[in-house]
Amino acid sequence: MAERPEDLNLPNAVITRIIKEALPDGVNISKEARSAISRAASVFVLYATSCANNFAMKGKRKTLNASDVLSAMEEMEFQRFVTPLKEALEAYRREQKGKKEASEQKKKDKDKKTDSEDQDKSRDEDNDEDEERLEEEEQNEEEELDN
Amino acid sequence: MAAAAAAAAAAGSGTPREEEGPGGEAAAPQPQAPTSAPGARLSRLPLARVKALVKADPDVTLAGQEAIFILARAAELFVETIAKDAYCCAQQGKRKTLQRRDLDNAIEAVDEFAFLEGEFPISRQSFPPVFFMLLT
Numbered sequence: 001m002a003e004r005p006e007d008l009n010l011p012n013a014v015i016t017r018i019i020k021e022a023l024p025d026g027v028n029i030s031k032e033a034r035s036a037i038s039r040a041a042s043v044f045v046l047y048a049t050s051c052a053n054n055f056a057m058k059g060k061r062k063t064l065n066a067s068d069v070l071s072a073m074e075e076m077e078f079q080r081f082v083t084p085l086k087e088a089l090e091a092y093r094r095e096q097k098g099k100k101e102a103s104e105q106k107k108k109d110k111d112k113k114t115d116s117e118d119q120d121k122s123r124d125e126d127n128d129e130d131e132e133r134l135e136e137e138e139q140n141e142e143e144e145l146d147n
Numbered sequence: 148m149a150a151a152a153a154a155a156a157a158a159g160s161g162t163p164r165e166e167e168g169p170g171g172e173a174a175a176p177q178p179q180a181p182t183s184a185p186g187a188r189l190s191r192l193p194l195a196r197v198k199a200l201v202k203a204d205p206d207v208t209l210a211g212q213e214a215i216f217i218l219a220r221a222a223e224l225f226v227e228t229i230a231k232d233a234y235c236c237a238q239q240g241k242r243k244t245l246q247r248r249d250l251d252n253a254i255e256a257v258d259e260f261a262f263l264e265g266e267f268p269i270s271r272q273s274f275p276p277v278f279f280m281l282l283t
Contacts (some may be wrong), residue, residue, distance in 0.1 A: 008200055014191050015226060015236060022246075024232050032247040033233070037209035037226055043198045043216055043266050044225045052214065053207050062200070064210040069217045077259045081224050085165075088190075088220045096212075 010041055048072050192219040232257055 015038045019029055029037075049064070051072035056064050066089055073081045163219075194212075197219040201210045229250070236249040254260040 008196075008203060010196055010222070014193075016222055017273050019230040019245075022230045024275060025238075027243055027245065029230075029245040033245045033250050036247055036250050037233075039262045040229060040254075040263050040266070041222045041226050041262075042200060042237040043263060045197060045222050046204065047262050049201045049204050049207060049210075050216055052206065052218075057211040062208040064207065066211070066217050068219065069214050073221060076262070078221070078225070081221055084224060085217050085220055086215060089217055092190075092213065138244055139186060139278060141255065 008042055009038055012038060015041065048076065051075050186244075189217060190219045190223070192222055194219055197222065229253060229260065 012034070016029070016034055019034065019037060023029075048069065049063075049072075052064050052068040053119040055071045056062070059068075061068075070082055070085060071143075073085065075078065167211045193216050196217050198210070201207055201215060230245070231254040233245055233249040234257065236252045237243070237245050240249075
C-alpha cells in the first residue's frame with residue numbers, strides 16, 4: 001500500500017491532545033512520533049474495519065454494526081478495549097435517543113408554524129442530518145449494487 | 148459540517164465536545180484499563196474522518212453510525228495505549244520527550260501492535276547514525 005492520501009489522517013490537534021492526556025505532565029512528544037501515532041491510528045481503524053467486515057459477512061449482513069466492531073477488537077487481541085467500548089456505546093445510544101426525541105419535538109413544533117423554516121433547520125442540526133442521511137443511504141444502497 | 152467540526156478541533160479552543168473536567172483523567176493514571184468516567188466525552192475524533200477511513204476499504208459496503216462511533220472511540224483508546232507503551236521506552240532512556248524510536252520499540256515489543264510492523268517506512272531516526280557508517 002504505497003499511497004496514503006493525507007485526508008485519511010486523523011486531525012493532528014486531537015491526536016496530540018489524546019496523547020498528552022494519556023501521559024504524565026511534562027512529557028513531550030516529537031513531531032515524528034506524533035505523526036507516526038496518527039498514522040498508526042489510521043491503520044488501526046482500517047485493520048479493525050476489515051476485521052469487523054469479516055464478521056458482518058459471516059452474518060450475511062452488508063452493514064457493519066457495533067457488535068462486529070467489538071468482535072473485531074477481540075480478534076485483534078484488544079480485549080481490554082471491549083468493556084470501555086461497551087460503556088461508551090451505551091452512553092452514545094442514550095445520547096442519540098435524547099437527540100432524536102429532541103429533534104422530533106422540534107419538528108412537531110415547527111410544523112405548526114411555517115413550512116419554509118424547515119429549510120433553515122439544516123444549519124443548526126448538522127449532526128442529526130448526517131445521521132438521518134446515513135440511515136437513508138443505507139436504505140437506498142441496499143437496493144442498488146455496491147460501487 | 149464535518150469541516151467545521153474539524154476546524155474547531157484543530158483550533159483547540161473551546162471545542163463544544165469537551166465535557167471532562169480539567170485534569171480529571173490525568174490525576175488517576177491507570178496503565179492497564181483506559182479510564183472512561185461516566186459523563187466523559189463520548190468521542191473527540193471527528194466521525195466524518197473515521198467514516199472516510201471505513202469507506203476506503205473496498206470490501207465494506209455500509210457501516211452503521213454506531214459502528215463508526217465505536218471505531219472512533221477504539222482509535223482513541225489505541226492512541227492512549229500506544230502512547231503509554233511508547234512512554235515506557237522513553238522512561239527507560241530517562242528522556243522526557245517521546246521519540247519516533249520509542250514508538251518503533253513499542254510496536255516490536257507489544258504483540259497486539261504486530262499489525263503495524265512493516266506499515267511504516269524505516270526512517271533514519273529509527274537507526275543511530277553509526278549504523279549507516281557501518282554499511283559503507
